[in-house]
Amino acid sequence: MGQALELLLTTNALPEVTGRLCAEVFEETLCQNRKGERISLRAIERFLIEHYKFMARPAKVSRSKVAVIGSGPAGLCAAWALMQGGYRVTVFDSASCVGGTLSYSQSEFQFPRQALDAIIRRFQGTGIEFVTDFIFGRAATPADLLEQGFGAVLIATGVGVTKSLGIDGESAGGVMSGDDFLKSVNWRREDPRSWLGSKVVVVGDQGPAFSCARIARRVGRDVTVVVRGPETHVRANPMFVRHAIEEGVKLKAFTNPVKILTGPDGCVTGLGCRYLDYRMDSKGRMVLVEDDTAEFTLEADTLINVAGWDANTLFLRDIPGLEFNEDASLRTKSEFAETSLRGVFAAGGVVEPEMSLTDAMLSGVRAAQEIEKYLSV
Ligand SMILES: Cc1cc2nc3c(=O)[nH]c(=O)nc-3n(C[C@H](O)[C@H](O)[C@H](O)COP(=O)(O)OP(=O)(O)OC[C@H]3O[C@@H](n4cnc5c(N)ncnc54)[C@H](O)[C@@H]3O)c2cc1C
Known part of the structure; x- marks a missing residue:
């Protein structure tokens, strides 16, 4: 079985992550036991990583140095693939801890801190x-790193700013982003009971919306998650949605938030919403249309915005020659990870902010392959 884990780690740098957080669709690859029953790959990965110890050995490095900027899932997977290819890898991160969104985006019951610690120990x-507290774009530019002897630079700075809901009242007291909520609980270890209202409304249909909802529910709050489409089209891992509902989180489907209501003290009192429904448009496509005749209010004293994120390019914008897309994500040559600068590559949320965790991991591996091709010429 120890050999099975060694084999798994040749293609998957983060079985702690896939074994716990992978969407069910990945389990549905046709993998069966001798009786013809479907086997859950996620369960096998989790079993192997939790029951067997991988004795990490210093890798044989015979090739050039590569700098990876960002220690989230994309950067980690790229670093692991490059290390396996014989490259010396340094991962730089502006945060004082390693892991990117893995270090705060999941609740302890979904992805325990010790799983991330085990990943870091294995990598080291x-x-x-790992070099932390290093702001790429300020402490060094790509040109500086290439001059210092790195053969290539991979930018994997992920996602940063939470997208605005674009409705009135967002600056009210009691309105917070999912990012802030998760960092308070998972980084700063705050007890949310000391600042969460009794009625919590979460806006968003991705994984973190349900993480926030479950954390709030587990401290006894009345929690409703508002999603635009039907329950069946929520983007989060269906397993996490099911768990949230089983724990008492309410799901309000076909709902569009239109304004945040506030009281005389400037704090949120509710979310004004309209129902949405499917209608056929002139091209025969089913689209969601707002029913503007009926507005209703969901009472809330805390509102958590998990509507999505923009790419984290704040410190990259002054780098000469680096090109960006209209949405501020980093531009790469189509299908390839190479940016507009020679020897500089990009992967993960910084290229496509709506990327899932597993897609970010895959994009890190692909970028490593591109870097390997570039450095082998
Ligand atoms: C709060 C939250 C929860 C999420 N939950 C889920 C989920 O449950 N399921 C799912 O499938 N997807 C989820 N996602 C989406 C998924 O986590 C991201 O797509 C994925 O983490 C992106 O990985 P990444 O490696 O590109 O970036 P990140 O994980 O964002 O890591 C980027 C790293 O780069 C560092 N960095 C940024 N700027 C600089 C700089 N200038 N210099 C040096 N370092 C820098 C950051 O500190 C960070 O450590 C979530 C996203 C967020 C924000």
């Missing part, structure tokens, strides 16, 4: 170096 054991 192979010789991958």
Whole structure:
């Protein structure tokens, strides 16, 4: 079985992540036991990583140095693939801890802190170096790193700013982003009971919306998650939606938030919403249309916005020659991870902010392959 784990780690740098958080669709790859029953790959990965110890050994490095900027799932997967290819890898991160969104985006019951610690130890054991509190774009530019002897630079700075809901009242007291909520609980270890209202409304249909909802529910709050489409089209992992509902989280489908209501003290009192429904448009497509005749209010004293994120390019914008898309994400050559600067590549949320965790991991691996091709010429 130890060999099975060794084999798994040749293609999957983060079985702690896929074994716990992978969407069910990945389980549905046709993998069966001798009786013809479907086997859950996620369960096998989790079993292997929790029951067997991988003795990390310093990797044989015979090739050039590569700098990876950002230690989220994309940067980690790229670093692991490059290390396996014989490159010396240094991962730089502006935060004081390693892991990117893995270090705060999941609740302890979904992805325990010790799983991330185990990942970091394994990476360090192979010789991958981590440098924290290093703001790329300020402390160094791509040109600086290339001059210091790195053969290539991979930018994997992920997602940053939470998207605005674009409705009145967003600056009211009691309105917060999912990012802030999760960082308070998972980074700063705050007890949300000390600042969460009794009625919590969460806006968003991705994984973190349900993480926030479950954390709030587990401290006894009345929690409603508002989603635009039907329950069956929520983008989060269906397993996490099911768990949230089983724990008492309410799901309000076909609902469009239109304004945040506030009291005389400037704090949120509710979310004004309209129902949505499917209608056929002139091209025969089913589209969601607002029913503007009926507005209703969901009472709330805390509102958590998990509507989505923009790419984290704040410190990259002054880098000469680096090109961006209209939505501020980093532009890469189509299908490839190479940016407008030679020797500089990009992967993960910074290229496509709506990317899922597993897609970010895959994009890190693909970027590593591109870097390997570039450095082998
Ligand atoms: C709060 C939250 C919860 C999420 N939950 C889920 C989920 O449950 N399921 C799912 O499928 N997807 C989820 N996602 C989406 C998924 O996590 C992201 O797509 C994925 O983490 C992107 O990985 P990444 O490696 O590109 O970036 P990140 O994980 O964002 O890591 C980027 C790293 O780069 C560092 N960095 C940023 N700027 C600089 C700089 N200038 N210099 C140096 N370092 C820098 C950051 O500190 C960070 O550590 C979530 C996203 C967020 C924000």
